Amino acid sequence: MATAGLIHYVLNLLHITVHIRDVCVFLAPVFSGLTSISTFLLTRELWNRGAGLLAACFIAIVPGYISRSVAGSFDNEGIAIFALQFTFYLWVSAWGGYVFIINLIPLHVFVLLLMQRFSRRVYIAYSTFYIVGLVLSMQIPFVGFQPIRTSEHMAAAGMFVLLQAYAFLQYLKDRLTRQEFQTLFFLGVSLAAGVVFLSVIYLTYTGYIAPWSGRFYSLWDTAYAKIHIPIIASVSEHQPTTWVSFFFDLHILVCTFPAGLWFCIKNINDERVFVALYAISAVYFAGVMVRLMLTLTPVVCMLSAVAFSSVFEHYLGDDIKRQSPPAEDSGDEDDRKNASNLYDKAGKVRKHESEQEKAEEGLGPNIKSIVTMLMLMLLMMFAVHCTWVTSNAYSSPSVVLASYNHDGSRNILDDFREAYYWLRQNTEEHARVMSWWDYGYQIAGMANRTTLVDNNTWNNSHIALVGKAMSSNETAAYEIMRSLDVDYVLIIFGGVIGYSGDDINKFLWMVRIAEGEHPRDIRESDYFTPQGEFRVDKAGSPTLLNCLMYKMSYYRFGEMQLDFRTPPGFDRTRNAEIGNKDIKLKHLEEAFTSEHWLVRIYKVKKLENRDRVDHKLRSTNTSKQKYTSKKTTKRKRGYIRNKLSLKKGKKLQKKFL
Structure with a gap:
């Protein structure tokens, strides 16, 4: 929001009249272009210009990133990946969700110390990064003193103290004997690490430093969120990533990026230690949570570009002139001391001409042509896949659904907009709508009506109360709705058209969230059969068949026969005939049902005198x-x-x- 507001202010200051809505719509595509540039710069530093160009092309069209950078995607991630890539290139702090950055860079420095790769460049870069980043981040109002009062930042602070102690010991190295230095080094490093560790424990115990957040714990313990914070686990973006998702968002890059990682590890240097740590940590986090596929995509593009670049450089042979390694940076004192090593500033291995000639022996022009054509075919398939995924999955608004008939024609389902327009035109201005939190922002924005809960999911107790109302019988739910002054209830039902994202499929998460706050009234086991199954047919649990959500979803549905092959009341989403067809509502009345029964709205009856x-x-x-x-x-x-x-x-x- 601050970036969009600043851009809008600057453009109008230059007398370029642009509406703030247009700035918000095109913010993500503009920054995606800048992401390609920053990815080129970072990959060029890690390998060479050819790999940088390929990496920029990959990240420009890869579905894993384009899903958050299309026009109209106004969210943190639209700017975040550019900030992440540019931060890794410049080592300067950026982006509010910088926990990944603020822990990955200290980890890189720590591994360099373990590998005995300490240098003045590392000391100056990290000290500047930490001090400047700390001061600048504390100027942001909603960040404030969090960088010195939250556990997520303690690794960066501890690494800063440890680096100062290490640098001081290196300064004393030339002034002490070897035995004295070893003793002092061991004592100094141990003392510094012990003081930092005990200080963090003491400050956390006294409450000055906030403990690790539940979202962070859920990354290390995959069952933590489901047990302790079910509202986090209920979000589809927080589910573990399947292999289909990896292929859908990355395609052939899933197979090629390990080869690029192997090339970097084979020819290791300081910069490539960082990209190796980045790749390993990003793969783990992306496997734990679908949402973090976004942080994996840039490093996958970079390492895949390294792999393709190395293959092309090797097999094209004399067709293109190989890029010679750049001259060594003579301005760095540490590089001059280590001039005898095998790596230059960009980390390219210095091969002798005889080694290059041996590597090319046995490769005829036919083999080179076949390998080159195969690589080009893979790149062409990748481009076709990216275009298809972008046009079919990421370029359509989420409130308008599209289905395809048997003859290939497209059918537009506009039930969401239809229902929101009805709410806007046929309800009082101050009417209060109860729905699950997934639709809160849409109701507020498109129907202009007050909602009880929305996509700001921090108020767990209030969302749990709505979940309790949905999970209870109609009489108990009516008492809750009256206490909350609810006028209308909106639900999503996909049994008619086979829409799998409806509220019945989300219902167990409502039960779990409600059970976390009201364990005496709501128990998840009550909604399963004795065999432990969640069923909506006659074998379903009586508690489920009489709860408010079930009644609102299947009200009058038992009278509907979709086709001659299925009985009345057949749910296409669950592939089952519902168990309770004769549903009567006492405290609610049906107010609106969309064309395809996707959105159903009920009015809460007023009390009699x-x-x-x-x-x-x-x-x-x-x-x-x-x-x-x-x-x-x-x-x-x-x-x-x-x-x-x-x-x-x-x-x-x-x-x-």
């Missing part, structure tokens, strides 16, 4: 004892008034007589 009085009495008195005590007090007051009036009557009677 007598029920309304009872409900008001129950809501104003917090307990039955208070209600009883007030009633008793009123009776006593009436008794006293009657007694006083009786005495007054007797006095008047005596006076009259």
